[in-house]
Amino acid sequence: MKSFFEFRKSQGLSEDTLASNKLYLHRFLCYLNSNNVSRILDINNKHILGFINGLGIFSKSTIHCTLSSLRNFLRYLFDRQHLDYDLTYLVPKSSYKKDVRIPTTYTKEEIERLLMSVDRSSPKGKRDVAMILLAARLGLRASDICGLKFEHIHWETNTIQFIQKKTKEKIELPLLVELGNAIIDYLKYGRPVSDLPYVFLRAQQPYDRLEEPTLHSIVSFYLKRAGINNVDQKKHGPHALRHSLAGILLEQKTPLPVISEVLGHTNSESTKTYLSIDLDSLRQCALDVPIIQSLHYKGGELQ
Incomplete structure (x- = not known):
């Protein structure tokens, strides 16, 4: 084996x-x-x-x-x-097909409430808000946020470049001003002294690289602190923030190929899943219900 x-x-x-x-x-x-x-x-x-x-x-x-x-x-x-x-x-062939689920998303207002719930005066808060911004503004996966290294941040061109852990494909994204300032704030006033190449470390000793389950718990904690409704009935980790970014981009009529590039999808088929959350566009596709010629149905009411 x-x-x-x-x-x-x-x-x-x-x-x-x-x-x-x-x-x-x-x-x-x-x-x-x-x-x-x-x-x-x-x-x-x-x-x-x-x-x-x-x-x-x-x-x-x-x-x-x-x-x-x-x-x-x-x-x-x-x-x-x-x-x-x-x-x-x-060995029999399985006919199993993975159920297609509607991605969990949060509104733009809820994302802002989430960010406002972070105490940025503490070293841990400085770290947490920078990681949340990477998920909410750039749609990075938890594995790529935890694995982000100093060499991936190109300050001279204001870009972030790295090989995605999941797809093994290279991605280049803009280093937004808000995000760049948050990372600088963490590096100067929040990050423990360490020779590790990873940007984000544990807030307490031992100052090792942050693990993905920890990031999930961090996002979940702040979503609940922000008082967002029905958090327990929805996905509440960093991947939900990635889905939310896709939803916001769709609301802004961003073309699917552009969203695919932002999210690092290898093809647009993966991005089409997010069409199910674009309710405004789906409403435009709705058809009028035709009149049914039946003895049991008159004037729009069942008899």
């Missing part, structure tokens, strides 16, 4: 995808161990089908991903001649 993961890594799979593959195949390995299978050549039809039959306790998405990982692993074993027979035919 380790050699399989190295092979998948050489194919360009992201660390997150590899981590998921390891989780799914670890369950398969545990199943084989529980059935006293210690050699690859001892794997047979009964083991494959037995493992698949036990996946019913998991969600549809987990089953789909597990079957895909298992199929790729079995094909790898056969291609490398670790197995005499190609057992991939035993």
Whole structure:
């Protein structure tokens, strides 16, 4: 399995995808161990089908991903001649399709209330407002905010340039005056003394790089402090601020290709998801309800 993961890594799979593959195949390995299978050549039809039959306790998405990982692993074993027979035919194809959900967004006014709720007089507040601005004004993902380094900020051209963690694509965004001033304020009066290359650090010792779950908690805290309604019923992390930026740009009639470039999408298809939150434009597409010729329907009322 380790050699399989190295092979998948050489194919360009992201660390997150590899981590998921390891989780799914670890369950398969545990199943084989529980059935006293210690050699690859001892794997047979009964083991494959037995493992698949036990996946019913998991969600549809987990089953789909597990079957895909298992199929790729079995094909790898056969291609490398670790197995005499190609057992991939035993792994059924899943018809699962990820549900399309309407992105969570906050209005422009709510974003301003969020920013106003941050106490910028404290070192932690200086850091927090700079990170929130990166999400709300530029739409950066949490992974890219936490991974932002000094070398990514080009003060001479007022731009931010880096390779996105998710897409592995380079992105260049403007260093807005509001954002630049917030970063400078944090670096001069809030950031702990450290030789680490990352811009944002923990507010307390040890002064390590900030992690993504911590950023999620920070955004959630200030959304609640701002008194925004229904926060608990909505997504309330930095990704919601990214969605909100897309919604604001749509309200301003910004073309989809431009929004795709701002958000760092590799194609406009990913950006089309945000069309579902542009209510003003959707209302313009609404059709009048036709008159129904029926004995049970007269004058717009059911009889």
